[in-house]
Amino acid sequence: xxxxxxxxxxxxxxxxxxxxxxxxxxxxxxxxxxxxxxxxxxxxxxxxxxxxxxxxxxxxxxxxxxxxxxxxxxxxxxxxxxxxxxxxxxxxxxxxxxxxxxxxxxxxxxxxxxxxxxxxxxxxxxxxxxxxxxxxxxxxxxxxxxxxxxxxxxxxxxxxxxxxxxxxxxxxxxxxxxxxxxxxxxxxxxxxxxxxxxxxxxxxxxxxxxxxxxxxxxxxxxxxxxxxxxxxxxxxxxxxxxxxxxxxxxxxx
Ligand SMILES: Nc1ncnc2c1ncn2[C@@H]1O[C@H](COP(=O)(O)OP(=O)(O)OP(=O)(O)O)[C@@H](O)[C@H]1O
Numbered sequence: 382x383x384x385x386x387x388x389x390x391x392x393x394x395x396x397x398x399x400x401x402x403x404x405x406x407x408x409x410x411x412x413x414x415x416x417x418x419x420x421x422x423x424x425x426x427x428x429x430x431x432x433x434x435x436x437x438x439x440x441x442x443x444x445x446x447x448x449x450x451x452x453x454x455x456x457x458x459x460x461x462x463x464x465x466x467x468x469x470x471x472x473x474x475x476x477x478x479x480x481x482x483x484x485x486x487x488x489x490x491x492x493x494x495x496x497x498x499x500x501x502x503x504x505x506x507x508x509x510x511x512x513x514x515x516x517x518x519x520x521x522x523x524x525x526x527x528x529x530x531x532x533x534x535x536x537x538x539x540x541x542x543x544x545x546x547x548x549x550x551x552x553x554x555x556x557x558x559x560x561x562x563x564x565x566x567x568x569x570x571x572x573x574x575x576x577x578x579x580x581x582x583x584x585x586x587x588x589x590x591x592x593x594x595x596x597x598x599x600x601x602x603x604x605x606x607x608x609x610x611x612x613x614x615x616x617x618x619x620x621x622x623x624x625x626x627x628x629x630x631x632x633x634x
Contacts, residue, residue: 384434387417387424387590394420395590398434404534407557407567407580409598412587418570419457419539421587425568426454426537450479453528455538457570459512459520469515470508472523473498476530498529501556503549518545525553536560538569542577550576574598 385398395417402408402425410418423429425436427443438446453476476498477491499505502522507515512523525541536557542550554576557567561580574581584598 382421382425382431382434382436385421385424385431385436386433387420387429388432389420389429393590395424396433398590398592400425400585400592400595402535402566402568404566405561405564406582407561408569408583408585409574409577409581410568410570410585410587411572411574411599412593414572416587417590418587420590422537422539422568422570426452428454450531451534453531453533453536455524455528455536455541457539457543458517459524466511466513468509469504469512469523469526470495470499472512473508473526473530476527479531494530494532495526498526501529501552502526503552518549521545522549522553525556529556533565535566535568538567540570540572542571542573542575547576553577554580 382398382400385395385400386393387395398421400421410421412418420429424431426438427436427446436443439448439451441447459472474487474491474495477487477494480491496505499508502525504519504522504526507519512520515523521541521544525538528536528538541553545553557577557580560567567580569577571577578598581598584594584596585592586594586599
């Protein structure tokens with residue numbers, strides 16, 4: 382993205398954003414609630430139109446880009462409509478659609494990829510359950526599995542750890558570590574890095590729609606660095622006005 386600007390309801394939500402993600406990077410996009418992180422990842426992929434600047438996906442404007450199977454997008458939450466209930470396996474299998482065609486329907490490779498993805502998020506035993514019967518954190522893992530099943534080159538994940546318990550976060554960190562060793566690229570939104578910290582290679586801090594820091598990932602310090610520290614902030618609203626929980630993260634130069 383170069384000079385990226387997003388305007389919603391006549392308000393500039395992102396402004397002057399320059400961000401290039403290179404193959405093999407694991408980029409954490411961080412920042413307070415409402416700073417524009419989700420908007421940024423969606424705009425990077427062309428899911429939200431820019432009102433200024435440009436974004437390119439593998440060198441192409443999103444409207445012209447055709448090879449979407451190279452990108453695995455994990456939204457912040459599952460949009461469960463009121464329609465036909467889908468099982469966990471069906472949702473995960475939908476991650477294979479971009480790899481299929483009218484001529485090449487579901488095959489052995491597809492089934493194996495879905496089973497592998499379900500195992501990676503530890504939901505193999507829930508494959509036949511309606512996705513609505515799962516908890517919020519489990520649904521988040523279903524979305525991650527859907528992206529994994531598509532075997533993309535780049536994962537773009539909007540808060541993959543939101544509402545996900547510590548054990549599952551460690552599982553996700555292991556999974557991401559494996560993807561990175563395989564040469565995949567990851568861009569993820571995270572309020573806190575937690576167990577993901579060792580796999581993150583770059584931290585991008587968004588504040589009020591602008592990139593405030595882009596470089597080494599921020600390191601927690603003091604109380605926040607202690608193992609098991611729960612980031613519960615009694616004055617969340619005040620903090621948002623002041624810049625949010627990242628105010629107690631030290632940014633390494
Ligand atoms: N469709 C929309 N119309 C108008 N304003 C919007 C819309 N979507 C988001 N915004 C505003 O844009 C700002 C950035 O929102 P965004 O969801 O990108 O923040 P975020 O950093 O991802 O927050 P969080 O950590 O809470 O997920 C917020 O002030 C939000 O109210």
